[in-house]
Amino acid sequence: SQELEQSPQSLIVQEGKNLTINCTSSKTLYGLYWYKQKYGEGLIFLMMLQKGGEEKSHEKITAKLDEKKQQSSLHITASQPSHAGIYLCGASKLGTMEYGNKLVFGAGTILRVKS
């Protein structure tokens, strides 16, 4: 069973609109990763968050880890067709501080951007 819940499962947005994807865990997140995947391809690393309250941005994508470290959000500003794909959150050893070993992933959020 998935230990990371992602919401929504899918969404369609008009180009230029903002959107948010959430990733929730029942255990403390000590290392939270966001990846993007195009259908049938590998995962592309976006960002890694480790500290409660941490926020990172790259181009128009911002990811945050909440203070309690049980939820992360990914926010895209002014979406473009190039943002379309599957967004996956992953965490290493939920509830522990161990890094570097297996990642547990959410089921993914499918994003479509209408132009």
Next chain:
Amino acid sequence: DTGVSQNPRHKITKRGQNVTFRCDPISEHNRLYWYRQTLGQGPEFLTYFQNEAQLEKSRLLSDRFSAERPKGSFSTLEIQRTEQGDSAMYLCASSPTSGRLANIQYFGAGTRLSVL
């Protein structure tokens, strides 16, 4: 830095046949991971290596699955007596254990297996 390379990209086989996939990690990445992904799901961990040592195996990795990383560089994943339930995308990732990019896993494009 050419990224993680996986071969073949696609494999179609008949039930009962053996298949082998290869993964070439980013050079100097001493950790290498194998995951399996089915449609509509996130990747599921199979196993990982630090250098040539296999440090963890998932319960998903039945006796029909074996992975090796003989010289701590490339890795192979073999599935014996394939079953239709083995059809999936097999993803390889690698990561360094030190430096600014430590513990970030970089993924290959995957090998898609179809068992007929």
